Amino acid sequence: MIFYFSGTGNSAAVAQITAKELGDTAIDIIGKQAEDYDLSQEDYLGFVFPVYAWAAPEVMLRFAEGIGHTDAYVFAIATFSNVAGMAVEQFSEIVPLKSGFGIVMPDNYPVTDHIIDTKESSMRKLGEAKVRLAEVIARIRNRDEVFDVKRGENARENTYVKAPVFNSEWRKTKPYHVSDACVGCGLCEKKCPAGAVRMQEGKPVWIKEDCYLCMACLNFCPAEAIDYGIHSSGRWRYTFKGFSEENYF
């Protein structure tokens, strides 16, 4: 069984392809409780998630706390745009992993003052990610016992000191705003895994103070009408549509 969380589709795609290749099932954790699954007969137990501020999303960590005993081969795959810190090692403190892999994929967080990805770099990353995913699946099949994730500098401090600040202070919905370009389609509400967006009089309203900050509302908006703070305006929006460039243009 492979459990995943995904805001904009990278981790969902990785989980679904991995499950298909292993003859397994991929399950979106939103609205689910780990305690409801009997994992005693599983060959594989996998967790796939995006890296948020050098850590696994808090929603995934809380879900993992409910995982019971299993004799399965347990692995995690983290998708991220640059470096993962010790996200996978930290996750392993909750569910002991046999292996952890990182896959670099396009960035979905166009809200800081520095640009990580453009259309061009995203397309390049997708090409490389497809090859990397095939390699990761082969190593899972082989039951490798290894942690192979690009941690970056100051990994320990980033994961253990900065990520808690992200969770307590950054995951605010207040900076979200919507322009007149909004067409009232409601996709932002449908795609929000936190139930934080409601359409009111044809426009999105963020009804919770905090959310996962997964950026689904902003990136899926077909009119690019949703922004977060001051830096996202006009920047490349990204949701996973497949590994080949032709899916995007």
Ligand SMILES: Cc1cc2nc3c(=O)[nH]c(=O)nc-3n(C[C@H](O)[C@H](O)[C@H](O)COP(=O)(O)O)c2cc1C
């Ligand atoms: C709030 C937030 C924080 C992020 N932090 C990191 C990070 O610390 N390191 C990194 O390389 N990518 C980071 N990213 C990029 C995502 O991990 C990456 O785009 C991921 O593949 C998105 O997966 P998804 O499409 O399944 O949601 C961040 C994205 C978001 C939305």
